[in-house]
Amino acid sequence: MLNPRTTVRAGAAAVAVGALLLAGCGSDSDGAAKDTSEKTTTTAAAEEIQISDVWARKSPMATTAGAAYMKITSPVDDALVGASVSSDIAGTVEIHETVMADEGDMGDDMSTETTMADDMSTETTMADDMGDDMSTETTMADDMGDDMGDGAMTMQPVDSIELPAGEEVALEPGGYHIMLLDLVAPLEVGDTFDIVLTFENAGEVTVTAEVRDA
Amino acid sequence: MASPPDRPRRAHRALALLVAGSIGLLAACGSDAGSDAGGTTQAAAPTGDFRDEVQGLQRDDPIEVGDVVVPEVAADGSTTPFALKAEPGDLLFVAFGYTNCPDVCPTTLTDIRKAKALLDADESARVAVAFGTVDPERDTADVMSAYLGSFVEGGHALRTEDPAELKAAEDALGITSQVVKDPDGTVEVAHSAKSFVIDDQGRVVDEWAFGSGPELMASDLRLLLEG
């Protein structure tokens, strides 16, 4: 029988290892844009914000909404405060967070570990809990995004995504995403497009997103 | 297909997070190869990860939803009553969402599409996919059918304009949704991100949290198909 805590730690470790592997992939082409900030030349490589694994999901037929994801590690405390794409790609771009009412912001934060351990102890009563949660429905309109307890999720725009120094922050399904609204054309697998990211400290950084069937 | 005696409820939330972590790892540097020419993504190992126990949520006393009927819509707008029940000997996957959902819904529908691809063809053929809209005003019949069709062939697009009918289906499954139109015209939608596996008796035999991932789903489906 698997020990959930160990498993989760293993998962976290895997992500950490992934982050190490990822460092330096894919985001180096954006040097030009970020040189606006005064970087010391000595340890430039180590000091640059690392952005990797930038992708957008193939947009399904009949929708004009899309989402882009990436992993960001900043050497200093920073925040992602804006994103834009060419108007050939999408009419509006927003930074969004998908909030899982059950678990707060899931997936991008290893601090959920403690919460999860707690969850395990209540696991046996989950089926009953789910039934009871129906009673919260009447107040849902007021509490949208609050704890609905039935696995409900919603997206909301956020002003910024905090990037603590040295910590990999993932924009990934079910967590943060760059929301693309009013897509001009469907995003097709293999397409690429640029996203200009604005950071509080690092300034503007351009990354290239690859469209994946993922 | 009887309810499993004392089958331990597995840590499906923990596993969902673990899967999310694995995806992060697997995606490492994959995009630098520059092309996805093969049409497959690096994130899904083609072999799957088949276990000997169901990893989703199984209730000792399964929810019965076979009496719930929601209209299935075709692109031309014609409707057929669709009961939340699999064909004899088969399984039915059901999730509710909306097509302007760029994050949660396509993740879940991509997961089930990939899960079916991890199964043998004869197994996959026994798993039907239904996706119901919680936002029927924007998700018209043609939109629903095109949307679902871009994930799976032969899927069942469920759409009712009757809020009571939608709510009855959601209540039966223990899920909720809410569509709120802001004065500025933006539409905010909240909906449960769980997905369900229903057997030919209309019993919910497995429930998956968001982010369960194709490997977990495929593994569960194979066990459930074996009965």
Ligand SMILES: [Cu+2]
């Ligand atoms: Cu969004």
